[in-house]
Amino acid sequence: MSLYLDHLAALQRHAESALERTGFDMLLIASGIEKYAFLDDRPYLFQGNPHFKHWLPLTNHPHSWLAVRPGKKPRVVYYQPDDYWHVPPSAPSGEWVDAVELIVIREPEEAAQALADLVTPRTAIVGEADAALAGLQPNNPEALLNLLHWARGAKSPYELEQMRAAQRRAVPGHNAARAAFLRGESEAGIHRAYLVATGHTDRDLPYTNIVGLNEHAAVLHYQYQDESPPAESRSFLIDAGAQVNGYASDITRTWVAPGHDEFAALVAALEAEQLGLVDEVREGVDYRDIHLSTHRRIARVLRNAGIVNMSDEAMVEEGVTKPFFPHGVGHLLGLQVHDVGGFMASETGGVADKPEGHRYLRLTRPLQAGMVVTIEPGLYFIPTLLRQLRASPQAAQVDWDAVDRLARYGGIRIEDDVACRGAGEAPENLTRDAFAAM
Structure with a gap:
């Protein structure tokens, strides 16, 4: 039996049901088109419609279409130009x-x-407005999209295999990046080592790599890569993924140079809590509860390290953990790095609200078997947020000498991609499994 053919058959059954429930006879999906820079003839990197990639392992095929017809094979209109300016699709x-x-x-x-x-x-x-052709005007019916987006949250066995493969592609890059860091290379040199080891180029990464040395690790989405190495490479954060047949991995690691024991202990403490959070990925668990659990665990790390002299409960209640951990604990992962449907209340739509005061959380649904989520707690020393904490009533409970010592390392983030399994089953840590296999 073929996992892919089983996946295709399941998509067909679900699409037929969704069409019937929403009053449509047929579903057409545009792969997307190439887009060009303003007043220029240079195209941006092509980003295909994830609905198209859900059916077909075709990730770089603009101007193609898929037709889903009840009771019949899907029809694929495959664009293959006779082009001597560029390499056309095979x-x-x-x-x-x-x-x-x-x-x-x-x-x-x-x-x-x-x-x-x-x-x-x-x-x-279904498609972008600019994919329209004569007689083919995307209408993107909301009721139908809700059904498709909700179902995409749970991955088929075929999809899980692609995501495991994406982990195996990314892990050699992470190992090569760590080795380049320990050799004292620049951010740009580390990034190039990652690309070589994964077989990726900047064109086909699932997202732009975050490669930050020292204080740069405190910038959550640090977007540059210095060509010159710093005088001293103390710490290193890399958030980098890979993709296979359109499915992404999203992995973050933080490394410490030898001799920086205080920060290394902080990294080890956060990693222990991260593994505890991974174990919370269980069917039926509200992901919002995992996010709130993260703040309690961050509080414990801050207290045990002597950075904040408050109880864990008081730190969370009074918002002291937020300057150190200002983002959400993770998101859905799949055909998109921040996969669609994370805020849906049900298959018919609506919004499952974020916990009050936690506006950056990207997933608010209860977990289902087959979902793949990221678990990525962080602990950062971000100057602008620390200034706000210094001005707060809780400032007196912070060891600012410790903060100043640790700020030169930037921060920590540790991220694994985790598959939720059936009732009573432990989660599958796709990332750790891939590292263990290397």
Whole structure:
């Protein structure tokens, strides 16, 4: 049996049910189009429609279309231009080819004719507005999208295999990056070592790598990569992933140079709490509770390290953990790094609210078997947030000498990708399994 064909059959069944429930006869999905810089002929990196990639392992195929027809094979309109300026998509190949009705086109406009017999007033068309062609105007019906987005939260066995493979692709890059850090290389040099080890280029990473040395680790989405190494490389944070057939991994590690024992102890303490949070990924658990649990665990780390002299409960209640941990504990992961549907209240829509005062949390749903989530607690020394804490009534309970010593390391984030399993089963830590296999 083929995991991919089983996945395709399950998508077909769910799409047919969703069409019937929302009053549509047909579903057309545009892969997307290339977009160009303003007043220029240089294209941006192509970002395909995740709905298209959900059905087909085609990640760099603009101007293609998928038609889902109840009771029939999907129809794929495959754009393969006769182009001598660029390398066109290769001839269709792979397991998906025999599972679909395939039409190859040479010009984007030919898709309209290839799908004309399927377009009726009751056709749902999912895609960006600028993917429109004559007779193919995306309408993105909300009720249908809600059903599709909700279901995408739980991954099929085929999808889990792609995500395990994405972990195995990323882990050699993380190991190479750590080795480059210990050699004293620059952020740019570390990044290049990561790319070589994963076989990626900047064009096909699932997101832009975060590679921060020393104080740069305190910038949550640090966007630069210095070419020159610092005079002393004390600490290193890398948030970097890989992708396989459109499915992403999202892994963060923090490393410490030898001889920096105080910060190394803080990293070890946070890692112990991170593993405890991973174990909280269980079917039926509200992810918001894991986020709130993270703040209690951060409080324990701060108290045990002597950074804050308050009880764990008081730290959380009075907001003292927030300057040290200002983001959410994680998010859904899959075809998108921040996968869709994280705030949905149910399959018919609505919003599951974030806990009061925690506006950066990206997932508020109860966990289901098959969901893959990130667990990424952090502990940072961010100057602008520390200034606010210094001005607060709780400032007297903070050991500012310790904060000043630790601020030169920037901060810590440790992130694993974790699959929720069935009732009573422990979670599958995709990331740790991949590291252990290397």
